[in-house]
Amino acid sequence: MAKTKFSKETYLMWYEQMLLMRKFEERAGQLYIQQKIRGFCHLYIGQEAIAAGAMSTIKADDNVITAYRDHVHPFIKGVEPKYVMAELFGKSTGVSKGKGGSMHMFSQPHRVFGGHGIVGGQIPLGAGIAFAEKYKGTNNVTLCYMGDGAVRQGALHEAFNMAMLWKLPVVFIIENNNYAMGTSVERTSNVIELYTLGESYDMPAAPVNAMSVEAVHDAMEIAVAHCREGKGPYLLEMKTYRYRGHSMSDPAKYRTKEEVEEYKAQDPIQRVLTTLLEKKYASEAQVEAINEKVNLIVDECVKFSEESPFPDASELYKDVYAQEDYPFIRE
């Protein structure tokens, strides 16, 4: 496959966006242990190229749905980070009005459909959103993200079958970080090249080196164009790695430090930084300016969240059921 040439502006955008994701998540981790963020918290650190590579390929009306490692997916669709941080704090200014928390980032105007806590639950939902788009005759594409653990769920097969049968415009994106919590891909099935599952349904599929944002972009561009032209779904297996544990309380003793270091040596942000400097797209001073800008944005996210109020008690029953007099609700 021919490698796309990327402009200076694209590299600068990737660097800034990926650095923002990394710094945002690092801060979220710190705030968690200081108990500003409670409950569950799954960080995206190490996997940034997957989100950044999608940013440069989709349009405003496209849909995004993912599982619970979902803090940065709203950024793909242009949600301002401070609203995600406020959601992590459980504040009323959060994307889900402070009632969703870490695992439930929704933004209807941005067409971000969550944030789902049930492993693999978002796979048929993603196919359903794509069905709605096809039914309405739009050419909007749905990006449906899942982890390597979710791939072992039965719902995946029914969703793949129907998506293929009805030629739904959905890109199924496996974020394969090698471990379903602490269980390695090798221990969950004989099929360890996850993209080959598409073959069972004649779904076009490909593996992608997701430590490279360029590779992610090129793969996404092909897959999104395929969907947009009405040719049906596409499966991409993003081979990535998370540097932190599965969640905040995971000491990650199931893997070696050497393995983690091996992946950190291929860090997607570092790679883009090297390109920026080598091709003289940016000077050291310009890079420093971006780093400072990103730190300021994250500081602003925290300040905004600290200063926002918690939801009012009257919000408790709102947005739970569409039917207002649903029998379970007693005032």
Place this chain on the structure above:
Amino acid sequence: MAQIVKMPKLSDTMTEGVVSKWHKSVGDTVKNGDLLAEIETDKATMEFESFQDGVLLYRGIEEGQATPVDAVLAILGEAGEDFQPILDEYNKGAAKPTEEPKAETAQPKAEPKADEAPATAEVKAQPAAESKPAEVKKPHYLKKKVQVLMVA
């Protein structure tokens, strides 16, 4: 300016932590991201990386001792700085009624053993030499249909 490093809440159910190993001594320079201590929670032994910069001025507890979440774990600041005022002020403040005496009387645990940790911490590290992202084997039956998009 000296700053207090509190005992972090490393799991949702953690109420106190035991320092099973200090990785920095008083006088050492600590940078954001440096491993400060290994902390045994109710679930597992976690590595605690500092998110502050400074010289380690004070360690609140010794190895093997427990202290509640939010109690003083350490103090970072500039070399030679007097941290006593900030320590006194903190201990006078929020953490007072129940936590303060507990922090002082915490019994040193006799050598926390690795086998005391819960099962999650005991899963053996698996060498995953075959899981590098750059090495993708393409099954023969897929050769026609699959576009290989790997970029080095």
